[in-house]
Amino acid sequence: MGKLIFMEAIWNSIKIAVKMTIPEHSYRMWLEPVEFNRVENGVMVLSAPNYFSQKRAQDNYGSLILSELKKISGENGRYIIEVSERRRKTGLVKVQKSIQLPLPNENIQPHYGRFLRKDFTFDHFVVGGNNEFAFTASLSLAAKKNSQQNCLFLLSKTGMGKSHLSQAVGHHIISQYPEERVYYLTAEDFSNEMVQAYRTDSIDKFKGKYRKECDILLLEDVHSLSGKERTQIELALTLDTLLDADKKIIFSSCYLPGDIPKLNDKLKSRFSYGIISSIEPPNFRTRVRILQKKMLSNGYQVQEEVINYLASELTEDVRQLESGLIGVTARSSLMGIPINLELAENVVKNIAQRKKNITIDIIKKLVCKHFNISLIDLVSSSRKQTVMRPRQIAIYLSRRYTDSPLQTIGKCFNKYHATALHSIGVIERGIKDNGSLKKQVELFSQKLESGNF
Missing domain, CATH: 3.30.300.180 (DnaA, N-terminal domain)
Structure with a gap:
């Protein structure tokens, strides 16, 4: 003894x-x-x-x-x-019970919903001061260390890692608690499935699946529920059932629950029920570590001075960093030239400077010219389709290609930020369903990205 x-x-x-x-x-x-x-x-x-x-x-x-x-x-x-x-x-x-183990090097299929990316795990997530609390909260929920924590709301701009953390929770639970039923989907997926259930007279089956057959719900982009009253009511009831049953839920969004327009008070309350954790842009040291992590996991060989240069120039988000690293390695491979500072400068020039030169005024002028309308009409209160659709496209492009906050974008078009958010949602949904609108937006994107404005 x-x-x-x-x-x-x-x-x-x-x-x-x-x-x-x-x-x-x-x-x-x-x-x-x-x-x-x-x-x-x-x-x-x-x-x-x-x-x-x-x-x-x-x-x-x-x-x-x-x-x-x-x-x-x-x-x-x-x-x-x-x-x-x-x-x-x-x-x-x-x-x-015949639980199937995941195949190596493959994206993981949860019990329902979208695939989990194989590299979106806790091990592959680079922790820094900008995201440490979000990481810790996600890990605690996944590891079930805090029985009082059932709900987490991840808040950040696009490309900061909230989807990575959501999927990391799914990966961890599937590997450690394979009997738990993990659902991973976007709020748009939930809404579309509900509408289809009503059309096919299978709404009871839909309700039963989410309320009785789900143990962990990972719901992305909840701001897309803006204005969808019927979906909001159904989701609020589903969340009540899951929370009463002590199930785990993670939400993600670019906006705080209180800032999402046309969202009923009950759903705002449910989104705010647990911990709200924001993810900020990474600092220089964290950006270096992100690039080093990506370099090692993909087998790239990149000099330290190139890594430091990319980290100093590509400051907006993680996706931009990944784009720079991929651009450097791909160009080196295709052209048969070594990866050096000169090559990195050429790649960064097309990424960083592009966005710095695009302003809301440039976008407004480009849209007005294309649709042959005046700037006064574009920022007016007119609800004519010939004016409202160009305005919505301009607001969407302003959000995508500038760093201006939503309130600033709204003011530039004489609109409230809630109206601006609604316009962005209209175009995002339209791109998926409307081929001609998608082509229009792609045309504007090509012109802005090529500097042809």
């Missing part, structure tokens, strides 16, 4: 030492759950809660554990990590 207590104390000392050398969130996720089990033939036997945790702890931190063990017990120190006996037994039950 004394020897077991001594070995357990050694393991606790190792955990403390390793904790000082790795990110805190990595420690909490992979090493904190690993416990001392027994000593067998002079080998320290550790216990992980499941096979996934066992593999991650061994692959990522095995050398650190062994190094610390040898420091304490000498060169003969040895250890192994097993899956806990309790988990093995539950695992046998799960195999009998």
